[in-house]
Amino acid sequence: MKIEKSADAPSFEKISACVHCGLCLEACPTYVELRVEMDSPRGRIYLMKGILDERLEPTEDVLKHLDQCLDCRACETACPSGVSYSDILEKTRTILEPERGRGWITQILRWFLFRKLLPNRRWQKVVFKILWVQQILGLTALGRWLGRIGLIPGRLGAMARQAPRVPMTSFRARHKKEFDLVRGRLTFPARGTKRFRVALFTGCLADQLFADVNEATVRVLTENGCEVEVLANEQCCGALHIHNGARDQAKELAKGNVAAFGPGKYDAILTNAAGCSAELRHYGELCDGDAKAKEFGAKIRDISEWLVEIGFQPPKGELAGKACYDEPCHLLHAQKISAAPKTLLKSLPGLEMVPLEDAEFCCGSAGIYSVTEPKLSKDVLARKIECIKKSGAGVVVTGNPGCILQIRYGLKEAGLPIKVVHPVELLAESYGAKAQK
Numbered sequence: 001m002k003i004e005k006s007a008d009a010p011s012f013e014k015i016s017a018c019v020h021c022g023l024c025l026e027a028c029p030t031y032v033e034l035r036v037e038m039d040s041p042r043g044r045i046y047l048m049k050g051i052l053d054e055r056l057e058p059t060e061d062v063l064k065h066l067d068q069c070l071d072c073r074a075c076e077t078a079c080p081s082g083v084s085y086s087d088i089l090e091k092t093r094t095i096l097e098p099e100r101g102r103g104w105i106t107q108i109l110r111w112f113l114f115r116k117l118l119p120n121r122r123w124q125k126v127v128f129k130i131l132w133v134q135q136i137l138g139l140t141a142l143g144r145w146l147g148r149i150g151l152i153p154g155r156l157g158a159m160a161r162q163a164p165r166v167p168m169t170s171f172r173a174r175h176k177k178e179f180d181l182v183r184g185r186l187t188f189p190a191r192g193t194k195r196f197r198v199a200l201f202t203g204c205l206a207d208q209l210f211a212d213v214n215e216a217t218v219r220v221l222t223e224n225g226c227e228v229e230v231l232a233n234e235q236c237c238g239a240l241h242i243h244n245g246a247r248d249q250a251k252e253l254a255k256g257n258v259a260a261f262g263p264g265k266y267d268a269i270l271t272n273a274a275g276c277s278a279e280l281r282h283y284g285e286l287c288d289g290d291a292k293a294k295e296f297g298a299k300i301r302d303i304s305e306w307l308v309e310i311g312f313q314p315p316k317g318e319l320a321g322k323a324c325y326d327e328p329c330h331l332l333h334a335q336k337i338s339a340a341p342k343t344l345l346k347s348l349p350g351l352e353m354v355p356l357e358d359a360e361f362c363c364g365s366a367g368i369y370s371v372t373e374p375k376l377s378k379d380v381l382a383r384k385i386e387c388i389k390k391s392g393a394g395v396v397v398t399g400n401p402g403c404i405l406q407i408r409y410g411l412k413e414a415g416l417p418i419k420v421v422h423p424v425e426l427l428a429e430s431y432g433a434k435a436q437k
Contacts, residue, residue: 007288008094008095008247009052009092010048010052010088010091014083014084014087015045015048015049015052015088017082017084018041018042018045018083018085019081020042020045021042021080022040023080024040024042024074024079024085025040025041025042026078027074027077028040028041028074028075029070029072029074029361029362029364030069030070031043033376033379033380034068034376036065039065039068039069041075041079041083041085043065044065044069044089045085047062047066048066048088048089048092051096052092058096058099063096063100066089066092066093066096067373068373068376070329070362070364070369070380071086071089071090071243071366072329072330072333072366073085073086073329073330073334074329074333074360074361074362076333076334077332077333086334087285090242090243090245090247091247093243093244093245094245094246094247094248097246110244110246113240113368114240114241114249115249118204118205118236118240118241119236119253121172121204121207124170124204124205124207124208125170125173128209131163131166132166132168135165135166140163140166143160143163144161144163146160147159147160148161154374155371155372155374157374158370158371158374159371161409161413162371162405162406162409164209164405164408166209167208167211167212169211170207170211171202171210171211171214171215172186172202174211174215179232184232184233185231185232186229186230186232187227187228187229188218188227188228188229188230189227190222190225190226190227194227195224195225195226195310196226196227196267196268196310197226197229197265198221198226198227198228198229198266198267198269198306199228199229199230199261199265199266199268199269199270200218200221200228200230200270200271201234201237201270201271201277201280201300202230202234203273203401204236204237206272206273206276206401209401209405210272210401212425213272213401213422213425214272215428216427216428216429217270217303217424217428219428219432220303220307220312220424220427220428221270221303223313223431224307224310224312224313229266231260231261233260234260234261235253235254235256235257235260236253237253237257237276237279237280238253238286239275239276239278239279240367240368241253242286243366243367244367244368247286250279250286251286251287254286254287254293255287255293257280257283257296258283258287258290258292261299263292263296266299268300268301269296269299269300269301270301270303270306271300271302271303272303272399272422273399273400274302274328274329274330274334274335274337274399274400274403275328275330275367275400275401277302277330277331277335278330278335280296280297280300281297281300281335283297284296284297302331302335302337302399303399304337304340304341304343304344304399304423304424305335305337305340307340307427308339308340308343308344312344312347315347315348315427315430316349316430316433317349317429317431317433318349318350318430318433319348319349319350319426319429319433320351321351321352321394321395322352322353322354322391322392322393322394323352323353323354323393323395323396323397323426324353324354324355324356324391324393324395324396325342325353325356325359325396325397325398325423326356326359326363326388326396326397326398326403326407327359327360327398328400328403329362329366329400330400331400332360333360341397341423344424345423345426348426348427349430351426354393355391356387356391356393356396357387357391358383358384358387359387361383361384361387362380362384363380363384363403363406363410364376364377364378364379364380364381364384364406365377365381365402365403365406367402370406370409381406381407381409381410382410384407384410385407385410385411385414385416388411388418389414389416393418394418394419395418395420395421395426396418396419396420396421397420397421397422397423397426398420398422399422399423399424404420404421404422407420
């Protein structure tokens, strides 16, 4: 198979930075689970280098090893040589994608997901309304049961088993009447003295599935003197596209977001989804060094990072119980943010934080990985669930929507009545509890 080289191909210098020391091996969830060299970062770099040098054919077996990578980036944290593993993997997936012999059903699903559903809020509204009706009629629960007992096989069964609860309305739909149609934005005024003007990047699927997290984010920001704007023409961040070899489509979305948010309008552009912010920060690189894209990326902040940066107002409302914090991979490894969310959680009166063993270890979510690689995803998740069980916590706190869904699924399958929430939800609850007194 002849692989067409392009500007999106990983550079020889980046690939050659790997000295094959093996320090990444025990940090890699798939290597730890499978104990196969080709399912480690070092092994996969050997494979990718062989493909790009045309010494190795991208056979089905070779592609399987690359597909089984979670792209969690734990290897980057462990690497003493600073290898940009994620960049190498994602660019390799991009140049391999046109040559892959995917079945027509997979091709249609990819076209719908990447070309229609993720970039288009109208499609999202239709699809999630159907899912909500299906949920009300009990069909979602039936699908979960059929998937669990094996009557719905393969990836379709994995999708059925993991089907999340769908809210009746998205965050944006809840505030539809408040949107300024002329300016194309929704504004939430600061409580008290206005200190900052920020934009909230609500996400696409997160807007639909995590409306309450976005509500909590607005509550916390306005409580801390931030005027918050939500833009009508915000696009999908493109993270799922990039992870799955659809880089050209991700570039289109990135250009749309850079144009929509514009230079100099905001003190910061905030997200509460680690997967989104990890990609948004790197728009400059994705857009080939474009100055406006770089400026956009420099404005991106995770919500916990921003609150600590501005000196958040300590919450006063009492909470109760034991909680543990799980480190989202794309917050810890991709953005090197770990202390900020813990600082927020330590400030919550009455909440006892208990340690979580292997908190930095991936949960196995990784975007659509739990559907494309259901068995391996579940095996990786099992380790996380066991650690949560041992912690004795009644609440798991983590800062990424995909992680929240994955851990909720694992806890439910294990029969453990443990809540999974975003840090900002607890902060908003504490602010609210103070207001009620």
